[in-house]
Amino acid sequence: LKEFVNLASTGSYMPQLQEVAPKITVTSVDPLYTWILSPQSNFNIRNFCALLLMNTPDPRTPEIMRRAWRLGYFSGAHITTLYRNQKEPLPVQxxxxxxxxxxxxxKTAVVETFIHRKDDRLAPLFLAALRGTPELGMLLLGYAEATGSRLLIQPLLEILKTPQIKISRRDVLMALKDIATVEDMPAIVAAGPDLQRDELVLWSEILWPRFSAPLFASMDRLPLTTPELEKELSFFQLLATTRRMTGLSRFRKFSMPANPQLHHLWRYFAMHGASVVPQKLSPSLQAAWMDLLPAGAPPAELSRTLPTEPRLLMALARFNWPRDRLAGWFDKGGVCVRINVSHAWMRHQPRNDARVWTWIEKETHPLVLLNLLLGMDYDPRAVDVLKKVCRAQPEACRNHLPVLTAGWPKAALATLGELPIALGDAPKTGTPSHMMRFHFPSVPSNLSCLAVGNPGQGFRALSILPESDLAVLHLTGETVTLHPQYR
Structure with a gap:
């Protein structure tokens, strides 16, 4: 042991000694205590001895380290760092x-150690020290996220109402997104009128998973301070409709404005459902409106005179049209139209149509092929097609395999090789009543559509407006894959 200490004295071999220290077995810690507290020792000797002490459970170690700190041999930050990665319980006192x-x-080092250990026992002292040491405020977010402590969540909620220079509301919302509980929701709702743009998007993402009738009713009392808040409340109005809740009274007398935006469509759909088609919409908004509708018969007003505008045609192709019309669109349409035609065919046409195999033999797009295969029972020709599709779109394939191969014989499944590993339980059937929302930083100019995959529902192609916001209704669950399609 003394030879190791001699090597440590110069500091030249410290990297090597730090590496071997955990492997050194110390039979008696008394010499280590002596070297640490000796005035003749230097920092290198004390540091090496402290490293050895970290691997021994001797109960006297914290007191020796405390004396070394009081004597100025170690900084508190250095001692704390030594304890950070040890498996032994922290010497809390x-x-x-x-x-x-x-x-x-x-102080900073101590907080970082408790964060690393996910230990909230320092929280009362930490919060008391924030007033005198404001730079510790930067650690509040990390400490709250690491521990989820109720003591630490409350200060974050206060920051939402009274922002601090060094902690932005956006950062607070990012932290609360993972750790807030139902009892925090009233305070988060109340902060809505004080939030801006991206902050309100996060605000919605926090509230949505804990959404309830009382929470929704409390939104009726919020002052509409910004157009962005009005948009978020319109989204919750749409969400409430999917859960059969009573809408907000402030929106009961809504009528479509002269220059509507996406959230006006949400509110209109929440009020009228699919029964009343809004008038005088631009082609892009009309397509977005149709994307909100459930699959089934096309809107009567739109079926009388079929539009030629590409976005409208793509949106219409998702509905239950006569077979010949769908087939004509499939033969002449681009990828987005073919995705929706194959989706409509899979959902509404009789299974195992001979025409589908003509399409499958010519089709190259994996999502179109998956839609077509979802409308077919087992056929030996499907094996090679499915292998090809799963190589091109493994995630989409994995989500749809349980439905697609549900009636296949075991011998056929064996020919798929490794693919059956992905097989799980088929998704639950029933009315597709789930809803999801997606925000995008921007919409690329060459984006044709966004294909959305949902187990049991296949893939459908949707338009994205320049607002970069998309609400997808009529889903069977929360497993969704997104597949942008570019020109």
């Missing part, structure tokens, strides 16, 4: 003392 009496750097 000693670290409390370091935090209370140490320098700002010591």
């Amino acid at each position: 000693f670290l409390f003392e370091l935090f209370s009496d140490g320098t700002p750097a010591d």
Whole structure:
């Protein structure tokens, strides 16, 4: 042991000694205590001995380290760092003392150690110290996220109402998204009028998973301070409709404005459902409106005079049209139209249509092929097609395999090789009543459509407006894949 200490004294071999320290077995810690507290020792000797102590469960170690700190041999930050990665329980009382009496750097190191250990026992001292050491505020988010402590969530909620220079509301919302509980929702709802743009998007993402009738009713009392808040409330109005909740009273007398936006469509659909078609919409908004409708018969007003505008044609192709009309669109349409025609065919036409195999033999797009295969029972020709599709779109294939191969014989499944590993339970059937929302940083100019895959529902192609916001209704569950299609 003394030879190791001699090597440590110069500091030249410290990297190598740090590597071997965990492997050194110390039969008696008394010499280590002596070297650490000896005035004749230097920092290198003390540091190496402290590394060895970290691997021993001797109960006297915290007191020796405390004395070394009081004598100025170690900084509190250095001692805390030594404890951070050890498996032994933290010497909590000693670290409390370091935090209370140490320098700002010591305090920061202690907090970082408790964050690393996901230990919230420092929280009361930490919150009390924030007033005198404001730089610790930067650690509040990380400490709250690491521990989910109720003590630490409350200050975050207060920041939403009174922002601090060094902690933005957006960062607070990002933290609350993972750790907030139902009891925090009223305070988060109340913060809505004070939030802006991207902050409100996060606000909605926090509230949505905990959405309830009382929570929704409380939104009726919020002052409409910004157009962005009005948009988010319109989204919740749409969400409430899918859950058969009573709408907000502030929106009961809504009529479509002269220059509508996406959220006006949400509110209109929440009020009228698919029964009333809004008038005088631009082609892009009309397509977005049709994307909200459930699959089934096309809107009567739109079926009288078929539009030629590409976005409208793509949106219409998703509905239950006569077979010849769907077939004509499939033969002449681009990828987005073919995705929706194959989706409509799979959902509404009789299974195992001979015409489908003519399409499959010519088709190259994997999502179109998956839709077509979902409308077919087992056929030996499907094996090679499915292998090809799964190589091109493994995630989409994995989600749809349980439905697609549900009636296949075991011998046929064996020919798929490794693909059956992905097989799980088929998704639940029933009315597709789930809803999801997606935000995008921007919409590329060459984006033709966004294909949305949902187990049991196949793939459908949707338009995305320049607002870069998309609400997808009529889903069977929360497993969704997104597949942008470019020109």
